Amino acid sequence: MELKQVIIAYKAGDAQSKSWAQTCSRQLEARKCKVLMGPSGFKDNPYPVFLSSVTDKIDLAVVLGGDGTILASARQLAPEGIPILAVNVGGHLGFLTEPFELFEDTENVWDRLQGDRYAMLQRMMLEARLFEGDRLSPKQSSERFYCLNEMCVKPASIDRMPTAVLEMEVDGQIVDQYQGDGLLVATPTGSTCYSASANGPIIHPGMDAISVTPICPLSLSSRPIVIPPRSVVNIWPLGDYELNTKLWTDSSLATSIWPGQWASVRMADCMARFIILRENYSFYQTLREKLQWAGARIRYNNNHRVS
Template sequence: MELKQVIIAYKAADAQSKSWAQTCARQLEARDCKVLMGPSGFKDNPYPVFLSSVTEKIDLAIVLGGDGTILASARQLAPEGIPILAVNVGGHLGFLTEPFELFQNTENVWDRLQGDRYAVQQRMMLEARLFEGDKINPKPSSERFYCLNEMCVKPASIDRMPTAVLEMELDGEVVDQYQGDGLLVATPTGSTCYTASANGPIVHPGMDAIAVTPICPLSLASRPIIIPPRSVVDIWPLGDNELNTKLWTDSSLATSIWPGQWVRVHMADCVAKFIILQEHYSFYQTLREKLQWAGARIHYDNNHRSN
């Protein structure tokens, strides 16, 4: 990998993340690399400035923070095809990040990258857009939104907790109506996040599939469903005249949904590319460690693997 122009984004308002970003910038600039650095957070989105200010391709994005910081980078950088080195610096769970221990010797990391001693993991993304008008010839009424985890159609109000009534079509066929807190349309990556909390399925990130999960449905018959990756999911809010229903992307507000509009979700044309430094990366090990599954805590003397 060439390191001629690199983005460094760090978790906003986190001193440790900022300090490591500054260290990385000094080291890379000493290697004749141009560095674009800035904070990323709820009120800070450095990526549009980064992308609009460059004339040559960006070789790499180094993102230092937790999963929320990584999700924001994927939404912005995946459509541009920029690989991401995500490191858990100042984060909590760290589901999407490389362990900090592998990153501490940063000079060795740059040597590994320039010597092509790493792997690249591609993860599926979703794209959503609002439409209105005739179903045969729908008119787009919003920009395109991307997510790495999930699209969520869910109402929000300052002074009350409104119930959502949503009708879902799959490839033009009505499948179900959901009454409850909302509906999640998730990637395999997102299946371990909000979808898992809503009792949805956990899907291996090596698969291309879409998981649709109702959030706290009022009917016990409403169940999660796994659908093929090329499916088109249309979600229609019903009976909402107060503009409560909104589209959320990776838990960030994308847009409000006006009466007469619906949300169309499908697999994006782009993928998120993550740099893997671990020599023996295992999704199952991540599940054991991050979700604290019993297999990581209970050990028996008569375990057959020790015989």
């Protein structure tokens, strides 16, 4: 990998993340690399400025923070095909990040990257747009939104908790009407986040699939489903006359859904590309450690396992 132009994004408001970003910037500039550095957070989105201010290719994005910081970077950088080195600096769970211990010797990290001594993990993304008008000849009424974890259609109000009534169709076929807190349309990566909390299925990130999970439905028969990756999921809010229904992408507000509009979600044409420094990456180990899977209360020795 060439390191001629690199983005460094750090968690806004976190002193440790910013300090490491400054260290990385000095080291990369000493290697004749142009660095674009800035904070990323709820009120800070440096990526549009970075992407619009360059003419040459961006080789890498180093993102220092927790899962929220990483999700924000994937939404912005995946459509541009920029690989992401995500490191848990100042974060909490760190489900999507490389361990800080492998990053601490940063000079060695740059040597590894320039020597192509790393792996690349690609993760499926979703895209969503709003449409309006006649169902058979719809008119696009929003920009394109991306997510790495999930698209969520649910209402929000300042002074009350409104119930959503949502009709969902998959590939033009009506599946059901859901009454409850909302619907989650998740990637395999997002299956271990909000979707898992709503009792959705956990899907290996090596698969391409889409899960749809109702949030607190007012029916015991409303169940999560897993559908093929090329399916198109249309979600129609019903009975909302106060503009409460919103489209959320990775838990961030994307846009409001006006009466007469619907959200259309499908697999994105782009993939999020993450650099893996670990020599023995295991999704199942991540599940055990990050989600604290306890397993059986009594542990038995397995004499057939030699390692």
